[in-house]
Amino acid sequence: MIIDDDKKALHLLEHIGYYCLCGYWYTLLATPKTDHRFKPSSTLSAAFRMYCFDRELRQIVLGEIEKIEVAVKSQIDHFFSAEFGDQWYANPALFNNKILFLRINETWACFFDEQLTACSLLDPVPNRLIVKTHFLTHLGNAFIIRG
Known part of the structure; x- marks a missing residue:
């Protein structure tokens, strides 16, 4: 894996963690994946971009789930308050x-x-x-x- 900036790499490992990041560089591994060798053009920056995309997608999805949760809870409260x-x-x-x-x-x-x-x-x-x-x-x- 190509690491362009050692300082940034250390920062990512300290603040995100190896085990969190390694899931994102799985797609950067050459086949067979069990050899644990990266494709020649693999970069830590690419893995970090995938991590950022996943984080943003998670925030969007959880934000929408929260809206559904609030609406459902409101309906439950409304129903039970009206009934009981x-x-x-x-x-x-x-x-x-x-x-x-x-x-x-x-x-x-x-x-x-x-x-x-x-x-x-x-x-x-x-x-x-x-x-x-x-x-x-x-x-x-x-x-x-x-x-």
Whole structure:
């Protein structure tokens, strides 16, 4: 592999890492790949450009996924609020997984006790905040059911 700038190469290895970068220079290997020899014109700059492209693509895709996530969580909150009122998350009858229900509510109680003691206006916890922060990790696994 051709390394045009030793200082830049060292910087990339220190800040991105060998194992992260080596995935991008796989396409620069000569065949058979198992020999671990690079094609004659392979450069570290080419591998870094692939890394940058992948990073930018990831940011675009994750940005779009985040928009979908927000829309889905908003629809879930809207539906359950319309069906069961704005305190639906505090009703254990709506959850199949009672242990997870307790964990969610205990987590929120601890969070607000520790972090927002000066903000008594947030008692009870706003349902939109519950959905927006816990949907994928907790509520999505709680299998919320209709009463």
